[in-house]
Amino acid sequence: MATDQSDSTRRDFLLVATGAFAAVGGAAALWPLVDQMNPDASTQALASIEVDLEPIEAGQAVTVLWRGKPIFVRHRTEEEIKLANEANVSDLPDPEARNADLPEDAPATDINRTKKDHENWLILVGICTHLGCIPKGQRLGDKKGEFDGWFCPCHGSHYDTAGRIRKGPAPRNLDVPHYEFVSDTKVKIG
Amino acid sequence: MAQHESTYQPNTGVERWLDDRLPLPRLMHDQVNAFPTPRNLNYWWTYGGILTFCLAVQIITGVVLAMHYQPSAEMAFDSVEHIMRNVNWGWLMRYTHAVGASMFFVAVYIHFFRGLYYGSYKAPREVLWILGVIILLLMMATAFMGYSLVWGQMSFWAVTVITNLFSSLDSIIPGVGTAIVEWIWGGYSVTGTTLTRLFSLHYLLPFAIAGVVVLHIWALHVPGNNNPTGVSVKQNSDTIPFHPYYTTKDMFALTLFALLFAWFVFYAPNYLGHADNYIEANPLQTPPHIVPEWYFLPYYAILRAIPNKLLGVIAMFGSIAVLFLVPWLDTSRVRSARYRPLYKWFFWLFVITCLVLGYLGAKPPEGAYLTFGRIFTAYYFIHFLIIMPLLGAIETPRATPKSITEDVLDKASKGDGDAGAIAGVSGAPAAPETR
Amino acid sequence: MSISGDSRRPSRTLRGAIIALSLAFVGTGLGTPAHAASEEPEIAKQPWSFSGVTGHYDRAQLQRGFQVYQEVCAACHGMRLLRYRNLGEPGGPEFSADAVKAIAAAVEVPDGPNDDGEMFERPGRPADAFRSPYANDNEARAVNGGALPPDLSVMAKARSIPTHAAFAPLGWARDIIAGYQEGGPDYLHALMTGYEDAPEGTEMVEGMHYNAAFAGHQIAMPSPLSDDLVDYTDGSPKTVDQYSRDVSAYLMWAAEPKLEERKRLGLRVLIYLIILAVLLYLTKRLIWSKLEH
Numbered sequence: 012m013a014t015d016q017s018d019s020t021r022r023d024f025l026l027v028a029t030g031a032f033a034a035v036g037g038a039a040a041l042w043p044l045v046d047q048m049n050p051d052a053s054t055q056a057l058a059s060i061e062v063d064l065e066p067i068e069a070g071q072a073v074t075v076l077w078r079g080k081p082i083f084v085r086h087r088t089e090e091e092i093k094l095a096n097e098a099n100v101s102d103l104p105d106p107e108a109r110n111a112d113l114p115e116d117a118p119a120t121d122i123n124r125t126k127k128d129h130e131n132w133l134i135l136v137g138i139c140t141h142l143g144c145i146p147k148g149q150r151l152g153d154k155k156g157e158f159d160g161w162f163c164p165c166h167g168s169h170y171d172t173a174g175r176i177r178k179g180p181a182p183r184n185l186d187v188p189h190y191e192f193v194s195d196t197k198v199k200i201g
Numbered sequence: 202m203a204q205h206e207s208t209y210q211p212n213t214g215v216e217r218w219l220d221d222r223l224p225l226p227r228l229m230h231d232q233v234n235a236f237p238t239p240r241n242l243n244y245w246w247t248y249g250g251i252l253t254f255c256l257a258v259q260i261i262t263g264v265v266l267a268m269h270y271q272p273s274a275e276m277a278f279d280s281v282e283h284i285m286r287n288v289n290w291g292w293l294m295r296y297t298h299a300v301g302a303s304m305f306f307v308a309v310y311i312h313f314f315r316g317l318y319y320g321s322y323k324a325p326r327e328v329l330w331i332l333g334v335i336i337l338l339l340m341m342a343t344a345f346m347g348y349s350l351v352w353g354q355m356s357f358w359a360v361t362v363i364t365n366l367f368s369s370l371d372s373i374i375p376g377v378g379t380a381i382v383e384w385i386w387g388g389y390s391v392t393g394t395t396l397t398r399l400f401s402l403h404y405l406l407p408f409a410i411a412g413v414v415v416l417h418i419w420a421l422h423v424p425g426n427n428n429p430t431g432v433s434v435k436q437n438s439d440t441i442p443f444h445p446y447y448t449t450k451d452m453f454a455l456t457l458f459a460l461l462f463a464w465f466v467f468y469a470p471n472y473l474g475h476a477d478n479y480i481e482a483n484p485l486q487t488p489p490h491i492v493p494e495w496y497f498l499p500y501y502a503i504l505r506a507i508p509n510k511l512l513g514v515i516a517m518f519g520s521i522a523v524l525f526l527v528p529w530l531d532t533s534r535v536r537s538a539r540y541r542p543l544y545k546w547f548f549w550l551f552v553i554t555c556l557v558l559g560y561l562g563a564k565p566p567e568g569a570y571l572t573f574g575r576i577f578t579a580y581y582f583i584h585f586l587i588i589m590p591l592l593g594a595i596e597t598p599r600a601t602p603k604s605i606t607e608d609v610l611d612k613a614s615k616g617d618g619d620a621g622a623i624a625g626v627s628g629a630p631a632a633p634e635t636r
Numbered sequence: 637m638s639i640s641g642d643s644r645r646p647s648r649t650l651r652g653a654i655i656a657l658s659l660a661f662v663g664t665g666l667g668t669p670a671h672a673a674s675e676e677p678e679i680a681k682q683p684w685s686f687s688g689v690t691g692h693y694d695r696a697q698l699q700r701g702f703q704v705y706q707e708v709c710a711a712c713h714g715m716r717l718l719r720y721r722n723l724g725e726p727g728g729p730e731f732s733a734d735a736v737k738a739i740a741a742a743v744e745v746p747d748g749p750n751d752d753g754e755m756f757e758r759p760g761r762p763a764d765a766f767r768s769p770y771a772n773d774n775e776a777r778a779v780n781g782g783a784l785p786p787d788l789s790v791m792a793k794a795r796s797i798p799t800h801a802a803f804a805p806l807g808w809a810r811d812i813i814a815g816y817q818e819g820g821p822d823y824l825h826a827l828m829t830g831y832e833d834a835p836e837g838t839e840m841v842e843g844m845h846y847n848a849a850f851a852g853h854q855i856a857m858p859s860p861l862s863d864d865l866v867d868y869t870d871g872s873p874k875t876v877d878q879y880s881r882d883v884s885a886y887l888m889w890a891a892e893p894k895l896e897e898r899k900r901l902g903l904r905v906l907i908y909l910i911i912l913a914v915l916l917y918l919t920k921r922l923i924w925s926k927l928e929h
Binding site: 240279285286292293441449452453456457459460463464465466469470476477609 | 795815819851902916923
């Protein structure tokens with residue numbers, strides 16, 4: 012009896028060990044099949060872009076393409092900056108700055124949405140944080156929504172003159188990408 | 202589909218519910234787990250499982266590659282290099298797919314020779330065999346198209362040469378061959394248009410293969426497996442359930458096969474390919490030696506052995522077509538070569554013929570190579586068309602065992618010389634028959 | 637092939653026939669290529685740090701090889717599949733990020749069109765492809781007397797040494813077991829060190845150069861290397877032999893940048909499969925042990 016039992020224990024151990032070892036290998040083999048769909052080396056290495064700000068006058072905006080995404084570059088008027096500063100951050104639907112160059116918990120003040128000494132320039136990823144449409148408001152004739160910033164026609168999200176969500180289904184403020192001023196009239200995005 | 206009684210017992214309510222509606226668990230249990238399998242299958246019978254593995258690997262890596270590949274003349278070559286350089290694990294996917302094609306053919310050829318040796322094509326398994334030949338044809342078409350997608354020099358000129366085979370029909374009805382070739386090309390030469398349609402079909406055909414594989418397994422499960430004695434299953438003690446006996450044995454053999462596979466993928470990924478295919482396709486310059494991939498070399502040798510264009514093409518396709526007739530060309534009343542003293546030798550002569558034709562296919566068609574090419578091409582057909590039917594009449598088979606059980610129990614005490622004989626083939630990662 | 641104890645006389649006769657045929661075949665196989673050998677130059681295999689199961693690139697050698705490429709080869713040969721960032725990636729020459737930026741910035745790369753619709757040139761960035769010396773193949777031919785200097789991106793895999801010179805299953809087996817994949821660099825090294833004076837009586841075509849390693853021996857490219865041509869700073873010998881070794885290694889990396897990753901993963905996969913095979917063998921034996929077979 013005793014040997015029978017140890018035999019069956021040995022047998023069970025071998026079967027479990029073999030099965031587990033094969034399963035681990037199978038699981039490891041799945042990773043390359045999943046990972047191959049992640050952004051590849053050439054995509055990751057995509058160069059940053061430089062935007063010349065000189066021809067953009069106050070009140071105008073341009074849209075440039077960076078990593079396949081539209082980037083809103085807006086030259087704000089004094090009035091628009093004032094409007095943005097009037098908002099009370101704690102009352103905003105999303106009180107965080109969403110600025111790639113700032114810590115995650117930075118408050119969504121107007122200065123935190125721009126760069127110091129360049130507050131007249133607002134640079135945003137132009138993708139509605141709801142479901143990825145491109146909000147209206149870049150062109151002069153566009154409907155800019157109730158807060159005079161951008162309005163997403165897909166599901167009715169209103170953004171203010173600092174690109175912050177004020178009304179509608181979008182959960183977050185428009186993202187601010189990583190960028191820096193190379194000179195007063197040139198900005199490098201990425 | 203099988204004649205054995207179903208032994209499936211639905212234990213839970215859910216299983217009973219499903220069993221009344223879609224008895225898939227019953228099918229799996231009866232056709233996989235409990236399927237009565239001859240107890241004496243040797244390692245040459247593990248290639249069915251290995252081939253299923255190969256097909257799965259090719260389809261999975263192929264779907265992945267198609268996510269990154271661009272089937273246009275301008276982009277194809279560079280997109281393959283993009284896969285090799287930029288895509289995460291792209292090099293692994295591509296090398297596995299390329300080496301996988303070769304491994305698929307290694308396994309399928311061993312599987313065929315096993316069938317030929319043990320008479321697995323004989324009644325009642327003719328349909329099973331014919332489906333196997335259809336799978337081989339589909340594999341050849343798929344492999345050829347896949348090779349073209351790299352759009353290197355060898356790819357391009359292989360497409361040119363192989364599609365031009367159809368122009369040989371011009372010698373029957375002038376113009377027809379040319380019309381067919383231009384139809385295949387979608388132009389007056391091989392271009393990006395041709396490449397795109399080859400890509401489309403290369404993606405389609407593997408699923409056709411998978412479909413025929415299902416039929417192949419169905420046709421296997423009606424008469425059940427052949428076995429090394431060739432003696433039909435007669436009693437319950439002749440068989441054992443597929444699981445766990447053959448699942449473990451197949452898994453072990455598959456792991457050994459995977460070792461060989463992995464060696465090529467990781468340490469000799471380009472060994473089975475040709476350097477010229479790393480030169481981008483150039484319609485203005487043919488490489489000095491154009492050779493097909495190794496698995497096509499025997500057919501290539503047969504094609505070139507015949508000096509007439511049309512007859513050469515007919516002989517090449519005939520070398521596959523003749524396989525369809527094998528179940529009726531073999532007139533012996535005994536299945537397994539183990540009990541056929543003469544056929545056994547002719548079998549090995551045939552194996553050598555195929556190897557020699559493969560070697561000659563890589564050589565320039567001149568001088569002694571051409572002479573030998575003709576001799577062995579002739580013998581290839583003589584083997585099937587003359588020797589096979591003749592042997593049934595003149596050969597006296599040895600006494601076959603009364604049953605599989607008797608053979609197994611006999612051998613457990615004595616041992617058998619035959620197992621050693623077949624293990625003499627080199628290159629196959631398999632051990633001799635189990636004892 | 638073992639012969640079963642009860643083989644009858646016809647089998648013996650047949651066996652004789654098979655052996656005779658095989659011998660005859662092997663005989664011709666070995667004999668015939670003798671004349672082919674004179675057309676296909678013999679090229680010796682070289683020792684490379686990246687051969688074998690544990691092979692890896694020698695960083696310093698790749699950096700020197702890149703220097704040779706840049707100072708010599710790049711005048712005529714492009715490498716369009718490479719990007720400057722590759723030079724800093726793991727498993728390659730592994731130049732520092734700053735060095736890569738500097739290498740890229742030293743090259744003016746075409747870009748555009750700009751907002752005015754015009755093409756322009758700007759300093760390169762790491763993500764840019766290596767700049768080709770010619771705008772297109774036609775310009776390359778025009779400048780080089782009709783000969784097109786081929787792109788070198790995958791050159792080390794697009795060339796090999798002739799391995800089909802003899803019917804040698806043992807040679808094939810040896811190459812497979814050794815994982816021999818260095819035919820490209822072996823050939824490139826032989827080519828760059830193969831320039832010599834044409835033997836007496838060779839009729840050279842106008843503008844061609846004699847090379848012992850090149851098929852047909854007449855090559856349009858003049859000998860690219862000479863001693864002391866490239867100024868190595870790490871004390872390596874400034875000889876044609878060293879230059880060609882280094883640049884061949886560099887070209888191998890360019891053609892196969894994932895070699896180190898591949899060999900590292902391969903070793904793990906092989907070890908895993910061997911352990912799995914042992915476990916499965918034991919499992920199989922255990923399960924079959926209850927059965928007489």
